[in-house]
Amino acid sequence: MMDKNKIIVFDTTLRDGEQSPGCSMNTEEKIKIALQLEKLGVDVIEAGFAAASPGDFDAVSRIAEMVKNSSICSLSRAIDNDIKQSGLAVSKAPKHRIHTFIATSPIHMKYKLKMSPDEVIKRAIHAVEYARTFVDDVEFSSMEQYMMYRKACCFNDAETAARILETDDVAEIKRLGRLVAGYDDHVWNGVRQIEVYEGLLAKFSQNAELGAQLVATGNAILAECAVKDRIWGIGLSMHDPARFNPSQWRGRNLLGYALMLTRRKLSRID
Numbered sequence: 001m002m003d004k005n006k007i008i009v010f011d012t013t014l015r016d017g018e019q020s021p022g023c024s025m026n027t028e029e030k031i032k033i034a035l036q037l038e039k040l041g042v043d044v045i046e047a048g049f050a051a052a053s054p055g056d057f058d059a060v061s062r063i064a065e066m067v068k069n070s071s072i073c074s075l076s077r078a079i080d081n082d083i084k085q086s087g088l089a090v091s092k093a094p095k096h097r098i099h100t101f102i103a104t105s106p107i108h109m110k111y112k113l114k115m116s117p118d119e120v121i122k123r124a125i126h127a128v129e130y131a132r133t134f135v136d137d138v139e140f141s142s143m144e145q146y147m148m149y150r151k152a153c154c155f156n157d158a159e160t161a162a163r164i165l166e167t168d169d170v171a172e173i174k175r176l177g178r179l180v181a182g183y184d185d186h187v188w189n190g191v192r193q194i195e196v197y198e199g200l201l202a203k204f205s206q207n208a209e210l211g212a213q214l215v216a217t218g219n220a221i222l223a224e225c226a227v228k229d230r231i232w233g234i235g236l237s238m239h240d241p242a243r244f245n246p247s248q249w250r251g252r253n254l255l256g257y258a259l260m261l262t263r264r265k266l267s268r269i270d
Helices: 029-037 056-067 080-090 106-113 117-131 143-154 160-166 169-175 183-204 210-217 253-270
Strands: 044-047 070-079 098-100
Touching: 029 044, 029 056, 044 056, 044 080, 056 070, 056 080, 070 080, 080 098, 080 117, 098 117, 098 183, 106 117, 117 160, 143 169, 143 183, 160 169, 183 210, 183 253, 210 253
Parallel strands: 044 070, 070 098
Antiparallel strands: none
């Protein structure tokens, strides 16, 4: 999960900048600029629109191969083929992302896309889901937001999923999570810990310092001390002496166990 206080420099010179009058670059020129942007410490370089033409695909691919420290990004419409081309083009970059978009103004939806707002939301969610099969660079403001978003996606509730992404207020995110349409307790209980584990793995993999702190806990038993949470927590407070004795826990501690699984995975990677 990204630090909310960190400023991410996203440079789009090689894509949007090329649309300026009189500004056209060949692949070699784009590579030179990309390498200079990397030297400047730019976090994300939008290298082009891979699906636009074979030339754009080649430029994005070659930049992805040569730049090592910046994340290489390709622009993509919310269309499967665009996303696939972007994913293939940035695949050789050590760090990569897909920047997908879709028009949301009433005029664009009605006359260009010929889609209803609900259909646009579903298309946007599908685009992100499909993009994640190529890259894992999707940012969430908190694990709670990630979990509730995945919950909504699990039941194909596109509207609630979109509303969850629009806020970083944890209380509101939890409220929306309780409103997921078509929710089935049996289904969610079967997949929830997998979803949380995958979110935790992404969070701790993206933050080296945080990941190191988790690995440093060694073989210690990790517990979520939360009096009111008997599913993800142990049902006890941080001040209760019984927290050190699993036999006295009042909750299932699913979050603690998911953290331990994440720790084991990170230890094996190292």
